[in-house]
Amino acid sequence: MVDPVVQAVDLRHSYDGKRSALDGVSFTVRKGEVFGLLGKNGAGKSTLIKAMTTLIRPSSGTLRIFGMDPTKEGKKIRARIGVVQQGESFDFTTVEGNFDVYGVLWGIPRGERQRRREALIQRFGLEDIRRQRSFDISGGQKRRVQVAREFIHDMDILFLDEPTVGMDVIMRRTLLDSIREEVKGGLTVVFTTHNLEEADYVCDRIAVIDEGKLLVLDEVENLKRLYGGKKTIDLTVDIGSAARFIPALTQGLGPGTSVTTEGDSVVILTDDPKDSLAKILELSQKMGVQLEWISVRKNTLEDVFLRSVSHGGEPLGSA
Amino acid sequence: MEAPNITRLIYRNIKVNTDPGTLTILIGLPAMYLVFFGFGFASLESRSGGGASYLSFLTPGLMAFQAVMAGTVGGGMLWADRRWGMLAQLLVGPFTRLQYLLGIMLTSVTFGLAGSLVMLGIAYVLLGALPVTLIGLGAMLAIITVGSLFFGSLMLLIAAKVKSNTTYNSIQILVLFLVNFASTVFYPYSSGLPAAIRVLFAVNPLTYIADVARAAYFGTYTVTVGYEALVLCVEAVIVLFLAVRAYLRSDVSMD
Known part of the structure; x- marks a missing residue:
């Protein structure tokens, strides 16, 4: 001790x-x-x-x-x-x-x-x-x-x-x-x-x-880990497809992920980035949506800070 | 061996307050009074055929005046330390609030005594011989010490209350002007003065300091001078108490 x-x-x-x-x-x-x-x-x-x-x-x-x-x-x-x-x-x-x-x-x-x-x-x-x-x-x-x-x-x-x-x-x-x-x-x-x-x-x-x-x-x-999943996927789609693709993506990724959007950019917090990436690529191909940018990164403290302040300290878990 | 806290605080206060600008104001201003007033008014004195020279009269007055200058140093230190963040910094160091205050007061007294000895030195250079005895000098330094504590406390009281630089400087100039010119530093008390000015003379602590210092300088002690010394001591204790109270209640920073 x-x-x-x-x-x-x-x-x-x-x-x-x-x-x-x-x-x-x-x-x-x-x-x-x-x-x-x-x-x-x-x-x-x-x-x-x-x-x-x-x-x-x-x-x-x-x-x-x-x-x-x-x-x-x-x-x-x-x-x-x-x-x-x-x-x-x-x-x-x-x-x-x-x-x-x-x-x-x-x-x-x-x-x-x-x-x-x-x-x-x-x-x-x-x-x-x-x-x-x-x-x-x-x-x-x-x-x-x-x-x-x-x-x-x-x-x-x-x-x-x-x-x-x-x-x-x-x-x-x-x-x-x-x-x-x-x-x-x-x-x-x-x-x-x-x-x-x-x-x-x-x-x-x-x-x-x-x-x-x-x-x-x-x-x-x-x-x-506690406040947002283990990895973050940043994603940008062509502006014309964003309106139909993002809702479908939110639904398609399922549990273990959390999706936030701003215009044509999407930030996905996920426990299993490999599985999420596969689903994103599959969905974009199926819907004929062009991905402008996609990257996977570790969560930053900024993710933690923003989430803890905006949620009054309630853990988000991996959802 | 490690120096006591107070000694370290006084060292710091003297070190950061002995820049050329501050010294010019502290020593240069009264020195100029001594030289220019002393010689300037000598022409009037020769026309009137007076007794002791005006320069000789002015010397103990300007030594007493150093108590006021010491007060401005004390108040200025507290104000600047709050303004520039050093008060808060010192108070998270190995000092107590009272030690900090004592450090400022003792620094003020040091400046007051040193300044008055500089005035005496200049007078010696200008006059060649001085009437003051060693015992008289001791009495002068004692009353200047009490006076420095009085004016140090008064300026600390103001510095503890005021947050604006302009306000602090304006009050300081007003106090300096009133205290200096409504006192017996530059001229003797006269029943021919207007009543309002006579009252100002009578309640001005600098008058007491100047009168006692002058009596000690010329060796002309009277009962009135004894009362003046006593009243000054009582006033110094009261103002010191008020200053300590205001300081302990004041914010440590300007935030």
């Missing part, structure tokens, strides 16, 4: 006493995993992060970080966590000055601070901007500095609230690889994002939140 580093039971929070930002959320985060929090804007992700990082006191429920109560032992908890918040946070100094000041704040001795600063500047490609003032650099560069700066101190959990917003593809990948690397060394990461591909790439387990409620929580592969 892996130790839980975060335990939340029936967490509720309201900022104004009327609307619930968190509505009975329960979950655990295990030591050494990357735990993803997915949800639309205003779903409650940042509120959850604020509660876990001791910035807000939940209205009710139980929350334990390393077994400690954040409302009573906040300082002890904060000494063991790292946080990259959604909004920017900078001191009026240079990029490398920001690393130095932050290192001092965390009590890192001078020699070690310099060593870590240089390693982080190197790893996050900040060499060219290290002497620029942090307010003169671009939004993506700022985000990079903010994320990199957090690695200057030791921590047991790192909370990342949409860390890759504004980053280019290469830096995004660098960050995600850095997270994977740190996790191998025992770090636990709680990660919120809108980007489903990066959640798929880096997370071990994912929780989908909507309107303050936890809709689903499972390992990524389990979610993909």
Whole structure:
């Protein structure tokens, strides 16, 4: 049994006493995993992060970080966590000055601070901007500095609230690889994002939140399997035939599949792609319909996310 | 050995607030007052055949004025930290809210004391000799410390309540103007002043700081000056309490 580093039971929070930002959320985060929090804007992700990082006191429920109560032992908890918040946070100094000041704040001795600063500047490609003032650099560069700066101190959990917003593809990948690397060394990461591909790439387990409620929580592969079948077939037919072909296809594929259409495009979620493909080809031949495009792919996290949010967390099974 | 939290916060506050622009405002502005007013009004003084030079009169006044500048540093730090996200970032670090506040207050006091010593240094260069004794200097620094706490708390109170940059700057300019010119920093209290201005003088804490600092500078202590010091201490405690309360209730960010 892996130790839980975060335990939340029936967490509720309201900022104004009327609307619930968190509505009975329960979950655990295990030591050494990357735990993803997915949800639309205003779903409650940042509120959850604020509660876990001791910035807000939940209205009710139980929350334990390393077994400690954040409302009573906040300082002890904060000494063991790292946080990259959604909004920017900078001191009026240079990029490398920001690393130095932050290192001092965390009590890192001078020699070690310099060593870590240089390693982080190197790893996050900040060499060219290290002497620029942090307010003169671009939004993506700022985000990079903010994320990199957090690695200057030791921590047991790192909370990342949409860390890759504004980053280019290469830096995004660098960050995600850095997270994977740190996790191998025992770090636990709680990660919120809108980007489903990066959640798929880096997370071990994912929780989908909507309107303050936890809709689903499972390992990524389990979610993909549970929420839409094992494979997805994308299909496009000639526009003139779509109206008669798609209803016939929906009927003809039978159980174990789910069909959604948009114009002349069809997305089929299926347990048995081989059988579904054979039926599609057979039907198109029989009806004299030309297939413009057909492909088979693994389900993405986007399929999971859209389905869980639109179905309020009710599993679709393979149907 | 690891430095205590407060020391680390003060180091950070000083480091990020000692850019050339901030220093010019903090030290350069009062230094210019000292030089230009000191020499400019000397011509009036020579015509009237007065006693002590105006520059000598102005020196303890501008040392007292550093308490107000210290206050603007304190309020500015809280406001900027909220605006640029550092308050929330520090509060998820190994600090408590009170430690953060104490860090700001002590930084303000440090700026106030350092600024007043710079003013004294400039006066020494300009005047050649100063009447203040070591004990007098100690008393001056003590009242400037209390004054820095008062104005630091006052500006923190404003910074904790205000979210707009324009509003904060406008209030700060208004407070600076009123406090500076309705005080005994630049000219002595006179019964010939209009009644409304006399009231402003009388309720202005900077008047108390300037009067006590001037008495300590020239070694001319009176009972009235003693009362002024006492009232300032009481006011500082009240404003500090209000500032702490407002700060603890305020949002950590501008979101």
